[in-house]
Amino acid sequence: MSVTAFLTDSTLCIGCKACEVACKEWNQVPADGFDFRALSYDNTGSLGHSTWRHVKFVESGAIPGFGGNAPDVFSWGFSSDVCKHCANAGCLEACPTGAIVRTEFGGVYIQPDVCNGCGYCVVSCPFGVVERRPEDGRVFKCTFCYDRQKEGLKPACATACPTESIKFGEIEHLRETARKRVRDLEEKGFDDVNLYDPTDTSVGGIHALFIVRGDPKTYNLPPKPEVPTTYLKKGWMSAGIAAAAMVAGTILAFAGSSDR
Amino acid sequence: MSISPERETRELRLQQIRNEAQLRATSVSKLPPLTHVDAQPSNGHGALQDFHPAASASPQTGYYGMPLLKTPAWTWEVPIYFFVGGAAGASAMLASVGRLTGAERSMIRDARWLAAIGAAISPALLVSDLGVPTRFLNMLRVFKVQSAMSVGSWTLMSFSSAAAASAVLTELERRRVLPRIPVLTDVADIGAALTGLVLATYTGVLVGATAIPVWNAKVSLIPLHFATSGLSTAVSLLELRGHTSSALNKIGIGATVVETAIGASLEFGKEPATEPLHHGPTGWTMRVAGLLSGPVPLALRLLSLTSSSQSSRAVKLRRAAAISSIAGSLITRWAWVYAGRASSKDPKVPLQLPGPPRPDAKQIPQDK
Numbered sequence: 121m122s123v124t125a126f127l128t129d130s131t132l133c134i135g136c137k138a139c140e141v142a143c144k145e146w147n148q149v150p151a152d153g154f155d156f157r158a159l160s161y162d163n164t165g166s167l168g169h170s171t172w173r174h175v176k177f178v179e180s181g182a183i184p185g186f187g188g189n190a191p192d193v194f195s196w197g198f199s200s201d202v203c204k205h206c207a208n209a210g211c212l213e214a215c216p217t218g219a220i221v222r223t224e225f226g227g228v229y230i231q232p233d234v235c236n237g238c239g240y241c242v243v244s245c246p247f248g249v250v251e252r253r254p255e256d257g258r259v260f261k262c263t264f265c266y267d268r269q270k271e272g273l274k275p276a277c278a279t280a281c282p283t284e285s286i287k288f289g290e291i292e293h294l295r296e297t298a299r300k301r302v303r304d305l306e307e308k309g310f311d312d313v314n315l316y317d318p319t320d321t322s323v324g325g326i327h328a329l330f331i332v333r334g335d336p337k338t339y340n341l342p343p344k345p346e347v348p349t350t351y352l353k354k355g356w357m358s359a360g361i362a363a364a365a366m367v368a369g370t371i372l373a374f375a376g377s378s379d380r
Numbered sequence: 381m382s383i384s385p386e387r388e389t390r391e392l393r394l395q396q397i398r399n400e401a402q403l404r405a406t407s408v409s410k411l412p413p414l415t416h417v418d419a420q421p422s423n424g425h426g427a428l429q430d431f432h433p434a435a436s437a438s439p440q441t442g443y444y445g446m447p448l449l450k451t452p453a454w455t456w457e458v459p460i461y462f463f464v465g466g467a468a469g470a471s472a473m474l475a476s477v478g479r480l481t482g483a484e485r486s487m488i489r490d491a492r493w494l495a496a497i498g499a500a501i502s503p504a505l506l507v508s509d510l511g512v513p514t515r516f517l518n519m520l521r522v523f524k525v526q527s528a529m530s531v532g533s534w535t536l537m538s539f540s541s542a543a544a545a546s547a548v549l550t551e552l553e554r555r556r557v558l559p560r561i562p563v564l565t566d567v568a569d570i571g572a573a574l575t576g577l578v579l580a581t582y583t584g585v586l587v588g589a590t591a592i593p594v595w596n597a598k599v600s601l602i603p604l605h606f607a608t609s610g611l612s613t614a615v616s617l618l619e620l621r622g623h624t625s626s627a628l629n630k631i632g633i634g635a636t637v638v639e640t641a642i643g644a645s646l647e648f649g650k651e652p653a654t655e656p657l658h659h660g661p662t663g664w665t666m667r668v669a670g671l672l673s674g675p676v677p678l679a680l681r682l683l684s685l686t687s688s689s690q691s692s693r694a695v696k697l698r699r700a701a702a703i704s705s706i707a708g709s710l711i712t713r714w715a716w717v718y719a720g721r722a723s724s725k726d727p728k729v730p731l732q733l734p735g736p737p738r739p740d741a742k743q744i745p746q747d748k
Contacts, residue, residue: 134401134405136401136404136405137401138397138398138400138401141397142394142397142398145390145393145394145397146390146394157444159444159446160437160444165446166443166446166447168450176437176443177437178437178443179436179437180437210591213524213526213527214527214528214529214590215524215527215529216519216522216524216527216529216530216532216533217515217518217519217521217522218518218521218522218524219518234515234518234521235511235512235515235518236510236511236512236513236515236516236518236519237453237510237511237512237515238509238510238511238519238529239452239453239454239509239511240527240528240529240586240590242450242452242453243449243450243452243587243590243591243592243595243720243724244589244590244591245449245450245591246449246591246730247448248447248448248449248450248591249450250450251450251453252453252511253511256511257510257511257512258511258512259453259511273391276394279391279394279395279398280394280395280397280398280401281398282398282399282401282402282405283405334439335438335439337439337442337731337732337733338437338438338439338442338443339437339443340442340443340446340448340727340731342448342730342731342732343731343732344732345730346591346596348589348590348591348596349526349589351588351589351590351596351599352526352528352585352589354588354599354600355528355584355585355588355589355599355600355602355603356585356603357600358581358584358585358588358599358600358601358602358603358604359578359581359582359584359585359603359604359607360581361604362580362581362584362603362604362606362607362608363577363578363580363581363607365604365607365638366470366473366577366580366607366608366611367473367477367577369611369631369634369635370473370474370477370478370611370631371477371480371481372630373627373628373630373631373634374477374478374481374482374483374627375481376627376630377625377626377627377630378626379484379625379626379627379689
């Protein structure tokens with residue numbers, strides 16, 4: 121089975137949130153409440169246990185052509201965020217129950233009937249995607265519509281996207297599409313288009329690519345995500361030294377004392 | 381491929397969502413252009429900047445300064461578990477080494493009991509922290525070396541069995557219910573000591589090998605910090621049980637010297653990721669923890685050396701040091717978890733944003 125991926129082209133996104141609605145309906149994800157943040161038109165904030173697709177609203181100064189607004193009005197950049205389905209996934213490595221698995225399509229899937237809600241994946245995700253649902257106890261995130269992919273269908277968000285901003289397909293094919301799209305936009309005079317695809321980090325590439333205008337940091341996309349297993353060596357080294365020192369110190373203290 | 385009618389309805393519904401979104405987008409774009417808007421000069425920080433100067437999405441602030449990582453879901457049980465597990469693991473090691481070096485019998489017995497009691501409390505704490513406690517046994521479905529949580533679960537299970545066996549065997553032998561079976565006692569004892577050493581240190585690896593900046597920045601220090609803290613607690617508990625051998629005081633002095641050094645390195649080693657250790661309530665918690673587990677008990681223990689080891693003054697000073705160490709050790713675990721929570725909410729480190737501004741900073745970055 122080929123490795124599938126998302127390509128989310130934020131230059132085409134109109135912020136309609138059809139992806140969020142479709143995802144919620146298809147996967148029967150509970151409501152995430154209404155939290156008035158007074159920061160922007162985005163009152164959802166971030167991905168979470170009940171938000172598996174999330175449209176970010178970036179308000180900028182007037183940039184002609186950005187967001188399709190009039191030149192003298194501030195403009196909007198929208199980008200639909202989703203679980204990155206990392207090639208080396210921190211959550212999957214951390215999961216002590218084996219509940220988090222790699223599917224035959226290359227996605228990262230949490231088996232809800234195995235998860236015991238230990239919460240270790242939550243602190244192991246370098247993108248802040250996985251979250252424990254308090255009223256349920258287990259953790260939840262995007263399933264990459266594993267059920268739909270098994271039947272040869274596109275994920276719900278990609279199916280419902282009215283502007284083809286969310287593309288779904290084979291990963292290398294999408295990388296090519298993305299590069300071509302960036303080139304096209306550059307030819308049209310957009311000099312600030314970036315493809316977010318951190319392949320040179322320890323996460324070893326992601327299965328949800330993003331085309332954004334401006335710096336990806338604006339969309340809370342980290343420049344150098346690291347899979348936390350890279351810290352294990354240092355940690356166990358310290359543990360080993362500590363254990364050896366404890367034993368040595370105790371032996372010295374006991375052996376060197378007349379009253380033990 | 382034939383699709384069930386129900387499936388078809390749901391598929392149609394997705395189409396419906398798409399059509400509705402498209403329709404609304406079209407109708408908005410047909411609106412006449414806005415003409416009466418007082419345009420703000422472009423400042424690259426977002427139009428809302430005039431009202432909420434910090435609330436903008438930009439390469440300097442990230443997405444409206446919102447957290448990039450998720451806050452640890454762990455509740456109060458976890459730092460207590462780190463504390464109890466650390467003390468129990470170190471106690472088992474003390475009992476085993478004490479036996480090999482011919483330490484006082486009653487001290488060995490008490491150390492075994494401390495280990496066994498800790499081994500009974502620890503799983504309870506760990507289970508109650510789970511989102512689905514009835515599924516605790518799922519931890520033992522697989523063994524994954526790359527998951528510190530998996531290694532820890534197996535370690536805790538082995539430790540609990542060995543520590544309980546060691547304490548029970550000691551008691552049965554003492555009451556002459558069983559004849560002495562040295563092989564069994566040895567296996568239980570050494571098993572508890574070895575798994576205890578892992579138990580007292582792995583929790584540091586557990587928090588260090590995560591995406592939380594303050595934790596992974598200090599991944600080389602936290603296991604050592606937790607181990608020292610656990611050893612300090614184990615010695616202190618034995619002293620409070622009335623054991624006054626000078627060997628325990630020597631171990632206590634060694635541990636508090638290391639604690640003092642760790643406290644100093646945390647206080648004076650500054651980097652962006654360790655900001656929560658220096659500022660605000662998280663910083664003060666760590667400082668209090670450091671003082672109570674390092675310099676304060678160290679001074680008391682050194683003072684106790686000026687009197688003869690069995691004098692009531694020396695015993696009192698050592699008891700005071702023990703109480704300070706135990707409190708400091710508990711606050712240390714809590715301080716690390718607390719700092720991790722604060723660290724997870726700050727997007728500056730994962731986004732490599734320029735520092736300061738600290739959350740309490742008055743200065744807000746302005747464009748030239």
